[in-house]
Amino acid sequence: NKMYMWLALQNETLVAQNRVQSDFLSVVGHEFRTALTGILGFSEMIREGDLDSDDAQEYAEDIHNDAIRLTRLINDLLDLERMKSGRVEMNWESVAINGLMQDIVTRTLIGSHRGQIQFELDEDIPPIEADSDKLTQVITNLMTNAIKYSPEGGTILVGSKWESGNIHFFVQDHGIGIPAEKMEQIFERYARVESTATRYIGGTGLGLPIVRQIVEMHHGSVWVESCLGEGSTFHVVMPAQPPQEAKAISAYTDL
Numbered sequence: 001n002k003m004y005m006w007l008a009l010q011n012e013t014l015v016a017q018n019r020v021q022s023d024f025l026s027v028v029g030h031e032f033r034t035a036l037t038g039i040l041g042f043s044e045m046i047r048e049g050d051l052d053s054d055d056a057q058e059y060a061e062d063i064h065n066d067a068i069r070l071t072r073l074i075n076d077l078l079d080l081e082r083m084k085s086g087r088v089e090m091n092w093e094s095v096a097i098n099g100l101m102q103d104i105v106t107r108t109l110i111g112s113h114r115g116q117i118q119f120e121l122d123e124d125i126p127p128i129e130a131d132s133d134k135l136t137q138v139i140t141n142l143m144t145n146a147i148k149y150s151p152e153g154g155t156i157l158v159g160s161k162w163e164s165g166n167i168h169f170f171v172q173d174h175g176i177g178i179p180a181e182k183m184e185q186i187f188e189r190y191a192r193v194e195s196t197a198t199r200y201i202g203g204t205g206l207g208l209p210i211v212r213q214i215v216e217m218h219h220g221s222v223w224v225e226s227c228l229g230e231g232s233t234f235h236v237v238m239p240a241q242p243p244q245e246a247k248a249i250s251a252y253t254d255l
Contacts, residue, residue: 096127098123098125100136100139122159135214154173156174165240175231175232177227177231178224
């Protein structure tokens with residue numbers, strides 16, 4: 001009886017995993033098709049000619065944006081696979097977290113034109129030791145999500161705190177919010193919170209799993225506080241100095 005119950009439980013787990021992966025492949029396929037349809041359609045119009053310079057420029061920009069979308073999706077897939085297999089190297093360096101956040105927010109807003117960003121930064125935060133490129137990925141993903149799920153003109157708060165040797169930064173939006181039972185699930189690979197409010201919002205569910213992986217590689221933690229209809233706040237806490245053994249492993253990997 002115990003063996004039967006164990007096998008039944010394993011079967012249920014496998015069925016659930018297959019369903020999640022099937023849903024993920026469906027979402028990824030949709031994202032690829034959408035971007036490729038745009039690239040093919042606009043490039044066909046340019047190839048046929050009879051366009052003035054303004055139209056050609058507009059179509060070229062649309063093709064460029066769809067190509068960036070595909071590149072980001074492919075990079076996310078590869079990043080998750082590399083992290084899963086432990087093949088990611090850390091480049092530890094001194095990082096001014098407040099300046100990094102401000103630079104990323106400026107770049108993010110260039111292409112969004114949505115919302116109003118407010119800063120609440122602790123000016124006493126010293127430089128921390130981290131991988132600047134990977135932290136850029138974390139902050140960019142959190143900012144992109146906040147913009148994506150915020151209402152038009154909604155305010156987004158970006159903040160940082162110094163907490164006894166740890167850096168604590170957060171991104172707060174006033175969007176649709178996340179159900180309490182989904183707050184941990186959203187950090188699992190392939191997971192998306194499906195509802196009528198999110199049906200027409202693009203995405204593959206890879207961004208937050210990547211955020212968690214990178215934060216844990218910095219020996220930190222990430223979590224979300226949220227209330228349906230009122231918004232969400234994503235928190236990241238990590239040590240200003242990584243453990244010496246972590247740096248030693250990274251140095252050994254680089255050899």
